[in-house]
Amino acid sequence: MLKIDRRLIEHFDWITFFTIIAICFIGILTIYSATRPPLDEGEVPPFYVKQLIWLIIAITGMFIFISFDYTVLRKYWLILYIIGILLLVIVLFTGKTAMGAKRWINLGFFSFQPSEIFKIVFIISISAYLETKNSPLSTIEALKTMAIFGIIPFVLIVKQPDLGTGMLILITTFIMTVYKGLRVRLLILLLSIFIISIAFLWEILWEGLKEYQKNRLIAFLDPNVDPRGIGYNIMQSVITVGSGGFFGKGFLEGTQGPLKFLPERHTDFIFPIFAEEWGFIGCLLLLFLYFTVFFRCFQTSVIAKDNFGKLIATGFTALFVIYFFINIGMTLGIMPVVGIPLPFMSYGGTTLLANFIGIAMVINVRMRRFELFYP
Amino acid sequence: MKIKEQIFIGIIFLIFFVIVLRLWQLQIIETDKYKKLAEQNRIRIIKIPAPRGIIYDRNGIPLVENTPSFSVSVSYEYLHKIDTKILSKILKVPEEELKTKLEKKPESMYMPVTLKEDLTFKEVAMLEARKSELAGLIIETEMKRSYPFNKATSHLLGYLGKITEEQLKTDPSLSNFPPYFMIGQTGIEKIFDEKLRGIPGEKIVEVDALGRELRLIKETSPVKGDDIYLTIDILLQDAAYKALEGREGAFVAVKPDTGEILAIVSTPSFDPNMFAKGVSLKYWSELTADSKNPLLNRAVHGLYAPGSTFKIVTALAGLEEGVVTPDRVLVNCTGGISYGKWTFGCWKKGGHGAVNLRRAIVESCDVYFYKLGEILGIKKLHKYATLLGLGSPTGLNIFNEKSGLVPDEEWKKNVLKSNWFLGDTFNTAIGQGFLKVTPLQMATVVATVVNGGIKNKPYIVKGQANNKENLNFDKTNIEFIKNALSGVVNEPAGTAFTAHSSIIKFGGKTGTVQVVSKKIKEKFSSKHLEHHAWFVGFAPVDKPEIAFSIIIEHGGSGGGVAAPVAKNILESYINKKRNLYVKN
Numbered sequence: 002m003l004k005i006d007r008r009l010i011e012h013f014d015w016i017t018f019f020t021i022i023a024i025c026f027i028g029i030l031t032i033y034s035a036t037r038p039p040l041d042e043g044e045v046p047p048f049y050v051k052q053l054i055w056l057i058i059a060i061t062g063m064f065i066f067i068s069f070d071y072t073v074l075r076k077y078w079l080i081l082y083i084i085g086i087l088l089l090v091i092v093l094f095t096g097k098t099a100m101g102a103k104r105w106i107n108l109g110f111f112s113f114q115p116s117e118i119f120k121i122v123f124i125i126s127i128s129a130y131l132e133t134k135n136s137p138l139s140t141i142e143a144l145k146t147m148a149i150f151g152i153i154p155f156v157l158i159v160k161q162p163d164l165g166t167g168m169l170i171l172i173t174t175f176i177m178t179v180y181k182g183l184r185v186r187l188l189i190l191l192l193s194i195f196i197i198s199i200a201f202l203w204e205i206l207w208e209g210l211k212e213y214q215k216n217r218l219i220a221f222l223d224p225n226v227d228p229r230g231i232g233y234n235i236m237q238s239v240i241t242v243g244s245g246g247f248f249g250k251g252f253l254e255g256t257q258g259p260l261k262f263l264p265e266r267h268t269d270f271i272f273p274i275f276a277e278e279w280g281f282i283g284c285l286l287l288l289f290l291y292f293t294v295f296f297r298c299f300q301t302s303v304i305a306k307d308n309f310g311k312l313i314a315t316g317f318t319a320l321f322v323i324y325f326f327i328n329i330g331m332t333l334g335i336m337p338v339v340g341i342p343l344p345f346m347s348y349g350g351t352t353l354l355a356n357f358i359g360i361a362m363v364i365n366v367r368m369r370r371f372e373l374f375y376p
Numbered sequence: 377m378k379i380k381e382q383i384f385i386g387i388i389f390l391i392f393f394v395i396v397l398r399l400w401q402l403q404i405i406e407t408d409k410y411k412k413l414a415e416q417n418r419i420r421i422i423k424i425p426a427p428r429g430i431i432y433d434r435n436g437i438p439l440v441e442n443t444p445s446f447s448v449s450v451s452y453e454y455l456h457k458i459d460t461k462i463l464s465k466i467l468k469v470p471e472e473e474l475k476t477k478l479e480k481k482p483e484s485m486y487m488p489v490t491l492k493e494d495l496t497f498k499e500v501a502m503l504e505a506r507k508s509e510l511a512g513l514i515i516e517t518e519m520k521r522s523y524p525f526n527k528a529t530s531h532l533l534g535y536l537g538k539i540t541e542e543q544l545k546t547d548p549s550l551s552n553f554p555p556y557f558m559i560g561q562t563g564i565e566k567i568f569d570e571k572l573r574g575i576p577g578e579k580i581v582e583v584d585a586l587g588r589e590l591r592l593i594k595e596t597s598p599v600k601g602d603d604i605y606l607t608i609d610i611l612l613q614d615a616a617y618k619a620l621e622g623r624e625g626a627f628v629a630v631k632p633d634t635g636e637i638l639a640i641v642s643t644p645s646f647d648p649n650m651f652a653k654g655v656s657l658k659y660w661s662e663l664t665a666d667s668k669n670p671l672l673n674r675a676v677h678g679l680y681a682p683g684s685t686f687k688i689v690t691a692l693a694g695l696e697e698g699v700v701t702p703d704r705v706l707v708n709c710t711g712g713i714s715y716g717k718w719t720f721g722c723w724k725k726g727g728h729g730a731v732n733l734r735r736a737i738v739e740s741c742d743v744y745f746y747k748l749g750e751i752l753g754i755k756k757l758h759k760y761a762t763l764l765g766l767g768s769p770t771g772l773n774i775f776n777e778k779s780g781l782v783p784d785e786e787w788k789k790n791v792l793k794s795n796w797f798l799g800d801t802f803n804t805a806i807g808q809g810f811l812k813v814t815p816l817q818m819a820t821v822v823a824t825v826v827n828g829g830i831k832n833k834p835y836i837v838k839g840q841a842n843n844k845e846n847l848n849f850d851k852t853n854i855e856f857i858k859n860a861l862s863g864v865v866n867e868p869a870g871t872a873f874t875a876h877s878s879i880i881k882f883g884g885k886t887g888t889v890q891v892v893s894k895k896i897k898e899k900f901s902s903k904h905l906e907h908h909a910w911f912v913g914f915a916p917v918d919k920p921e922i923a924f925s926i927i928i929e930h931g932g933s934g935g936g937v938a939a940p941v942a943k944n945i946l947e948s949y950i951n952k953k954r955n956l957y958v959k960n
Binding site: 179180182237239240241242243244245246247256257260261262276280281284285288292295296299302303315318322325326329330333335 | 380381384385387388391392394395396398399400402403404406407409410411413414417418582583584590
């Protein structure tokens, strides 16, 4: 097992790997800029150092997750799924509360977010689950898939509460189900049910939202409502991006971040910090890097040797793209404020590790596309 | 690729397209707007008040000072963290009150909230001592106007107040001032505000989202306002205020040979120090509700009939017109004169007997002046009164002074739609009837007369251009009147003899103004129906250095009330001056 086939190294997706490393370094530089002394909170070690350490851990994790053949995972999908769900249940009872939400499990020396782990296992599980089904899916199968992989985790994650991640899981499940194959009539039916239920459940949903979630929605609809209040984050984020201009203010020359006008500047709102300092040109380069990653991931799903691999690659591509779009869209004021990080750039250890494992799975699929089915 | 794969990659393309489009909009099309907003975020311009100029009296004694005033506030981040218990104990303000203040939203976001102003040194010391327990506490020092002579100078100097919206709109020189700045709202503080206020400094600082100042970008120091030297002699001003305190009245003193105002006092007065930090509603409503009207500057806004003090004008007119001589006995006063069905009485019921002009002035014989008025006619009376400055502002140009009124036939016809009667001339000749003068006007009339008929436009700031006008009166006539006025005080028969002084020889003329007719006064004995008491004069007699006027509303008779107050003022002024020289 430890004997590594030369062909594997040859087929390792160096382009995706180095593009992601580039994005990560851009992220670390931006984290440094957003929290640099003497204006940071005196975090020791500084955020950018911590992120660098996490990057090394994440790269190590990635290599572990490409060292074995992904096809072995299809046997364990149910166990993986159950572990993932259990973690989500456990966090509801024993989770560490931070900023009004229970999202973390504390192991004393280390704490992590079960929803990050669930993101990975659920894509593997749903891929294994759907692989054996016929395409297009029957109505019963489609609804079953949605319920098991979408609704149940959604409810658990929203309970934490973490609406952003919950929505992400739900949407990814839906995309994968559609991708697997649905009858057009069923697709239309599902979409209509979704829209109608939102219309009907709006009251209940709205009442169920926490105050800050309601405010975020209001602010999204009209950021000028109260620039210092609920619309503040969006307004400041848009100002930060816009003030960058074509060429940007230059590295470490940004004012919005270091002066703390922008909240969450090293996590959810890292993109505006980058956009302020590097301008439109810098943003185009960054977007190009992200596009390269997404395109390679998607390509993997096209060229994968089996349906399991195809589904895994599709799932992770979808997950990354949605993350990316919601985060950037939020910072540009074209999406509601949902507290989710920008993959590979935002500060955060568990997320970085989880994303690298996700990328590892996609690379795993790609590099083993020529292998035959016998292990 | 299969269709679903094409759709998938298409969606990814679309997402990137949308993002690039939005970035194009924000960073290229609208970037100027956002650059400006980002600057507004981080740059704050803080105005630093300039110390106001000091106002000095003619001898260099400061009449107003800038003294430090301490206030305590809490920075925005600590509004809900600060220990209100300790604060309540030190500031002696109920904890609940402090809490409500802290909970109220500050004027602008991220600005500190002020808890108490005008702290005592003891409070400041106690706060400093416990500062380690009171994170977020800010003790600010501000310059505050303080008026050491307090009520004696309040009408003269005026007070400060926050710039009103009206002023911001109409005065372009204020555009540089934030609305919470204090500027002069009345008196000298207002008239010379532009000189006194200086130029505020500016601190341009970079601030963070919490409004904390991080870096000074640029600072220009404030420029102190110019000092102003008044012609006022604070010793006289203060003496006059003390003498009039408790009454409703006014005192104005002018230097006859120059027109410099030496003192200008109005009572009752108000405490200008209460206005230094913006007047409280309570004090303001107290002042405005007071029936004695302490805000009224009686010296320039009080209009009174001049009473017998006007006889100076009538006498001068008679001499100048040559209708009387000092010695000619014009009438035999029997205590009154009849005109038609009316009788015009003399104040002295038994009459003065045969009187010449000198006696008529010294003993203030009304009948003599009725007759002189009749001979002169209202036209001539009007001419001399106007010549001496009555009926129009003296030109002091500071307090928006009242003009007063010198009536004539035309005026009566136009305003009262009635013909002029001889009775009206009688009344005018003794300073009653329609005549209206301010104490300032009467002081300048005396100044002009004792200055040999050379009229000086009064002024109050040293070095102001002064306007002389020679009225070309006959020297002997002037000397005669001065002599007669000295007789009023210094001869036993004089109406003000009780007020003659062994310290200073002064002259003058008393006046007693009827507020209502004798009949009504006898019916309702009330203080408000009492006569107004006048005394106008000059001192010393030989070489007049000051000319002055006093009015005491409802004080009684001029000789019995106003003249002794004049004596009191002059004597205490001389004593103070002497003491000052001895000390120095």
